[in-house]
Amino acid sequence: MTCSIGELFREGVILVKGYPGAGKTLLVAKAVSQYNNVAWFTFYETEDRLRKYLTSAGVRPPAHIFGIVSTSPDEAVNFIVEKVLEVKPDAVVVDGVSALTAAGERELVHAVFYHGISRDMPVVLIKEGVDVTPSEYVADVILELEHVIVPGGMSLRRLKILKTRGRATPLVEVPFVIADEGPVVLPYTAEARQPPSEKLTTGAPEIDEALGGGVWSGSLVAVVGPHDGLASKLMVLTAAALARQGRRVLYHHHKVFPTFVKFAENLGVKLQRPNLDWYYHSVVEHKVLTWWYKSAKIVESGGYDVHFADQYEQVAAVAEVELLAEAAMVYQSMLKSDTTTVLIFNSHDTWRRVATRLGSAVDYVFLFRHGQLVAYTPDNAAPVRFKFRIDMEKKRVVYERI
Numbered sequence: 001m002t003c004s005i006g007e008l009f010r011e012g013v014i015l016v017k018g019y020p021g022a023g024k025t026l027l028v029a030k031a032v033s034q035y036n037n038v039a040w041f042t043f044y045e046t047e048d049r050l051r052k053y054l055t056s057a058g059v060r061p062p063a064h065i066f067g068i069v070s071t072s073p074d075e076a077v078n079f080i081v082e083k084v085l086e087v088k089p090d091a092v093v094v095d096g097v098s099a100l101t102a103a104g105e106r107e108l109v110h111a112v113f114y115h116g117i118s119r120d121m122p123v124v125l126i127k128e129g130v131d132v133t134p135s136e137y138v139a140d141v142i143l144e145l146e147h148v149i150v151p152g153g154m155s156l157r158r159l160k161i162l163k164t165r166g167r168a169t170p171l172v173e174v175p176f177v178i179a180d181e182g183p184v185v186l187p188y189t190a191e192a193r194q195p196p197s198e199k200l201t202t203g204a205p206e207i208d209e210a211l212g213g214g215v216w217s218g219s220l221v222a223v224v225g226p227h228d229g230l231a232s233k234l235m236v237l238t239a240a241a242l243a244r245q246g247r248r249v250l251y252h253h254h255k256v257f258p259t260f261v262k263f264a265e266n267l268g269v270k271l272q273r274p275n276l277d278w279y280y281h282s283v284v285e286h287k288v289l290t291w292w293y294k295s296a297k298i299v300e301s302g303g304y305d306v307h308f309a310d311q312y313e314q315v316a317a318v319a320e321v322e323l324l325a326e327a328a329m330v331y332q333s334m335l336k337s338d339t340t341t342v343l344i345f346n347s348h349d350t351w352r353r354v355a356t357r358l359g360s361a362v363d364y365v366f367l368f369r370h371g372q373l374v375a376y377t378p379d380n381a382a383p384v385r386f387k388f389r390i391d392m393e394k395k396r397v398v399y400e401r402i
Contacts (some may be wrong), residue, residue: 005185006031008164009091012140013109013118017127022145023157023176024126025050025095026183029059032091032124038062039089041080043069043096059182064089076100077112084117091122097135098128106134113138140165145176155288156323159185175330177290186293186330200306200340201245203238206399210384211377217305218338219363220328224351230368231344232310233263234397238342240269242306243276250302252279252295253310260310267395277302283311286319292327296334299341306340313347316354325357332361373399 008014009031016024032038040062042050047065054061064087068076084092092113097105113123118140125135130144142163148156159176175186199213208214215221225231236251243249253260258278261271279298285291299307309315316324331341345351348367359365365376373386386399 006034008141009122011122013113014124014141015135015139016143017130018145022147023178023183024145026057028093028124028126029054030182033060035091037089038091039064039087040093041066041068043099057182058180093124095126097125109135110138175289177293179290179293203241204399210401215364217340219340221342221364222362223366224345224348225368227347229260229346231346232260235308235344236261236264239308240271243273247305248303249276249306250304251308254283254314283314283318286315289327292331296331299339304339308342310344312343312345313350316350321354321357328358328361
């Protein structure tokens with residue numbers, strides 16, 4: 001679930017700081033969009049450019065934008081006070097307090113905002129950098145944004161709540177993404193979910209019997225196989241079996257031409273079903289946390305019971321283990337329904353590397369090798385082992401417990 005960051009922008013002086021590109025302007029614009037009559041003063045942008053930028057990012061621009069790029073610090077203070085008295089806004093934003101001298105910042109923030117304007121309306125200050133300046137000492141709320149490009153090109157944005165005077169809001173550090181509809185804060189959920197009460201078929205009656213009916217709904221499942229794509233081929237059969245039962249299934253993959261489905265078609269399995277949706281997207285999208293936010297939104301809006309995410313060995317190569325572990329927590333926190341998610345790895349080596357960080361979040365692990373399956377489940381203390389073979393007469397995979 002997303003964080004209601006707007007609650008922190010209801011009163012007092014709010015300081016938002018961070019280095020260029022962290023997303024400060026977008027976050028503030030999104031937060032103050034709850035007000036109809038915002039006065040926005042900027043030391044860095046013209047009115048036209050700021051409106052175009054916010055609109056292109058899916059954020060409603062403020063009602064009044066005043067560019068004070070060429071205004072001296074002393075004139076800026078007088079200009080802001082004059083315009084506030086003129087337009088009578090319900091919120092004020094000053095983008096670029098770093099452009100003021102220390103003395104000018106102290107006068108504007110302490111004398112004008114803290115003891116004056118902020119008594120009647122929230123005042124938001126946006127500052128470049130993370131140094132401590134006079135604004136920190138009088139701000140009621142301090143938010144710091146961080147944008148880091150880690151080795152491999154992965155993009156990580158984080159929001160730190162450093163100060164919340166007079167509020168019970170916890171001081172936390174949470175993921176932050178720039179989505180199509182604007183900036184979104186994605187804290188890990190602290191709410192306990194109800195234990196699952198329903199099981200879903202695995203598509204194989206022998207496995208279902210050994211697992212007491214299948215896998216628990218709402219679980220995170222890892223299916224691991226060799227490099228030849230065996231795991232993908234078998235999961236297509238499971239997806240078709242679930243769709244035949246009336247379950248809503250989303251199968252997303254990273255191949256422009258999904259040749260792995262030919263295995264199922266050769267067994268006579270029909271994959272074009274009303275309840276089975278196919279979704280392709282480039283694996284490069286996994287370089288940012290935004291994809292997992294988007295993925296959870298797709299699952300929720302589509303009302304899917306099961307979500308298959310294929311070729312996760314490619315995702316792991318792009319996203320790296322650190323981002324994958326965080327992404328898994330963000331994704332599951334956003335899901336309100338008991339959607340079962342199946343991550344498919346066509347590489348045992350990749351799974352061993354990922355399992356060191358992701359393993360604790362996974363409920364079931366199915367390890368396929370040629371002719372054998374080892375299943376680690378929450379219902380069994382010891383792994384459950386099977387032999388399997390393809391029965392062309394029955395046109396399905398047959399399992400035998402060992």
